[in-house]
Amino acid sequence: MPGPLKDEFTLVPPGQISAVVTHLEMRTQLPLRRDHVKQGEYALRRQPAPELGWYRELYRRVGQDWLWFSRLAMADAALIAITHDEAVEVHALRHRGRDEGILEIDFRRFPDVEIAFLGVVPSLLGKGAGRYLMNRALEIAWGRTPKRVTIHTCTLDHPRALEFYRKTGFVPYSRSVEIADDPRLHGILPRTAAPHVPIIE
Ligand SMILES: CC(C)(COP(=O)(O)OP(=O)(O)OC[C@H]1O[C@@H](n2cnc3c(N)ncnc32)[C@H](O)[C@@H]1OP(=O)(O)O)[C@@H](O)C(=O)NCCC(=O)NCCS
Numbered sequence: 001m002p003g004p005l006k007d008e009f010t011l012v013p014p015g016q017i018s019a020v021v022t023h024l025e026m027r028t029q030l031p032l033r034r035d036h037v038k039q040g041e042y043a044l045r046r047q048p049a050p051e052l053g054w055y056r057e058l059y060r061r062v063g064q065d066w067l068w069f070s071r072l073a074m075a076d077a078a079l080i081a082i083t084h085d086e087a088v089e090v091h092a093l094r095h096r097g098r099d100e101g102i103l104e105i106d107f108r109r110f111p112d113v114e115i116a117f118l119g120v121v122p123s124l125l126g127k128g129a130g131r132y133l134m135n136r137a138l139e140i141a142w143g144r145t146p147k148r149v150t151i152h153t154c155t156l157d158h159p160r161a162l163e164f165y166r167k168t169g170f171v172p173y174s175r176s177v178e179i180a181d182d183p184r185l186h187g188i189l190p191r192t193a194a195p196h197v198p199i200i201e
Contacts, residue, residue, distance in 0.1 A: 014200050017067065018179045019154035022162055024170035026149045029142045032135045033168065036128030043094040044103065044136045049084045052076055054099075058092060062102050062119040064193045067156045069183035071117075089140065093120060093133050100124055101133050105140055111147035118151070125158065134168055154178060156197065 012018045047054070056079075059071050071079060083090055087108040093101025101120035107113055115137050120129040141149045151170055153161040166172070183189040184199055191199065 012179055015182055015185055016179055017156070017182045017197065018177065019156045021152050021154040021176045021178055022172050023150065023152045023174045023176070024165050024172050025151075026138075026168075026170050027147070029138075030169040032138060033131060035132055035135055037132050041095065042129060042132045044091050044133070045094050045099075047090045047092055050090050052079060052083075055079070055083055055090065058099050058102050059117070060189070061121050063117075064189055065122055066119070066158060067183065067189065067194045067197060068117075068119075069180075069188050072188050073183065073186075088116075091136075091140075093129060095124065095129065101129060103133055103137050105137060107144065107146075110144070113141045113144065113146040113149050115141065115149065115151040119158075126160075130164065134164070138168075156194070 056072055059068060062068070082088055083104075085108060087106070087110070089103075089105045089107070091103040091105075092099040093103065095101075101124065102117055103115070104117040105113060106116045118130075118133055118137055120133060124130075138149070149170075151165055153165060182199060184191045184193055185201065
């Protein structure tokens with residue numbers, strides 16, 4: 001029997017943002033969904049030990065509208081400790097000679113493998129680039145024969161992301177709440193980022 005609904009709200013203090021995070025997993029390798037893009041239109045390029053300026057710029061271009069900020073708020077040494085770790089793979093999605101998407105796969109807790117970041121720039125949303133990137137991510141992840149592949153998405157991410165992951169075959173297994181200082185109030189992202197999420201000061 002479900003308990004009674006709590007008749008109260010949890011206040012998020014002014015100057016902060018909140019999100020519900022859904023954690024998903026895939027425990028067996030599934031057939032990939034069909035790629036929508038023409039052969040040669042997109043490519044994946046691994047960037048070993050990525051230069052921080054390049055990494056932050058690509059992360060910002062992909063994630064700014066979805067208030068991705070964790071990697072932008074990190075000190076250089078902390079970011080290098082992750083992105084230069086041999087068990088972390090950073091890939092760029094190449095399209096027409098430019099880096100237009102980011103994929104980060106984390107093998108540090110093998111046999112669990114986490115797709116830590118996956119996204120394309122706003123101009124490529126809904127055009128098959130996301131599916132291309134996901135298919136390549138799964139090929140890389142399952143290529144190491146892990147026990148499971150995990151991914152998470154939060155309510156600040158693109159509204160299609162959760163359904164996209166479920167269609168891919170990921171199964172939700174837990175949910176958490178994230179509350180953080182609004183990165184737009186600390187110079188980490190511009191105040192104009194993610195206008196659909198109001199700033200409350
Ligand atoms: C999550 C994300 C990668 C999904 O990508 P997307 O752009 O919606 O994905 P696509 O355009 O590749 O595919 C979405 C659907 O559109 C349709 N579609 C896209 N291109 C198509 C085409 N050329 N022909 C037919 N159908 C097409 C398909 O139905 C497809 O779903 P399917 O592959 O399951 O069949 C993307 O929203 C994104 O990068 N968001 C920003 C970052 C983010 O929020 N990341 C998630 C948290 S880590």
